[in-house]
Amino acid sequence: MDMMVWNLVLSFVSAAALLWVKSIHDEIKRLSILISKTREEHADKFVNKHDMNNDINRVLARLDRLDEKLDEFMKEQRSALG
Numbered sequence: 303m304d305m306m307v308w309n310l311v312l313s314f315v316s317a318a319a320l321l322w323v324k325s326i327h328d329e330i331k332r333l334s335i336l337i338s339k340t341r342e343e344h345a346d347k348f349v350n351k352h353d354m355n356n357d358i359n360r361v362l363a364r365l366d367r368l369d370e371k372l373d374e375f376m377k378e379q380r381s382a383l384g
Contacts, residue, residue, distance in 0.1 A: 349357075
């Protein structure tokens, strides 16, 4: 009788431990999937280096053209005055 009780206790403890391990494993798997999805979503929100360099170069080119136009305007104003 003692052995049967001991077997029942060990069976319940083992079952509880295995259920806990399974739930932890499932949670880790779920979190892993969420991390993967988060990485994919964040990758769409940021700019890569190539695109950033292209945008900066376009802005700098426009500033250079604006600088040239301003220089020409100032030369015309000086020649008109003097």
